[in-house]
Amino acid sequence: MNRKTTALTVGAVTAGVLAAGSWFGYQHLEQQVSPGEALRGYDATSPASTAPHTENVFTGRVSAFEEQRELQSWTSDIYRVEVISVLRGNIRGTVRVTYAPDEEPRPRLTDGETYVFATRAWDDTTLKDAHAQLFKGPMKPVDHDQLTAWKQAAALPQTQPR
Structure with a gap:
């Protein structure tokens, strides 16, 4: 493999890992926040x-x-x-x-x-x-x-x- 191919492969893998990590992180946070907390920073129903x-x-x-x-x-x-x-x-x-x-x-x-x-x-x-x-x-x-x-x-x- 030449250097250009290696660099492109590493870049693509890194971008994929960052995208997947962001998506899973968002899903995790979304499950923890009730609808009333989204804009307020507290649970406005409590x-x-x-x-x-x-x-x-x-x-x-x-x-x-x-x-x-x-x-x-x-x-x-x-x-x-x-x-x-x-x-x-x-x-x-x-x-x-x-x-x-x-x-x-x-x-x-x-x-x-x-x-x-x-x-x-x-x-x-x-x-x-x-x-x-x-x-x-x-x-x-x-x-x-x-x-x-x-x-x-x-x-x-x-x-x-x-």
Whole structure:
């Protein structure tokens, strides 16, 4: 075999090994990441995983659906929410909460119902007093078991925003 053939063979084998290794590595990582983690870096369907990324965890009564708006390439519903009790943070009064559920059809929160909200304030000045809902699991009216899970999650240390 001459040098040119040897170099081409070694290059082709190396490229094949790198491609196969990348594919198997991707498959391995894909199995470990739930759909809610792909863009967020945490499991957004778990209170214990979501709570450390929040500024506020609170129960709030939905006063009204305000509008639907495109925010950072996500279609978000904006609700007016009256804060009932605070599990983490210092949120008070009535606030606006943006909620962009991952599933279709997009479920709406029910006016007058009380839910647990896990939020971080928006930096965008066009959304004055708005907080982004970080939890993307099923939003059900609050019950004892759900409240207990969120109280435990809210006691976990906060992560620093990136």
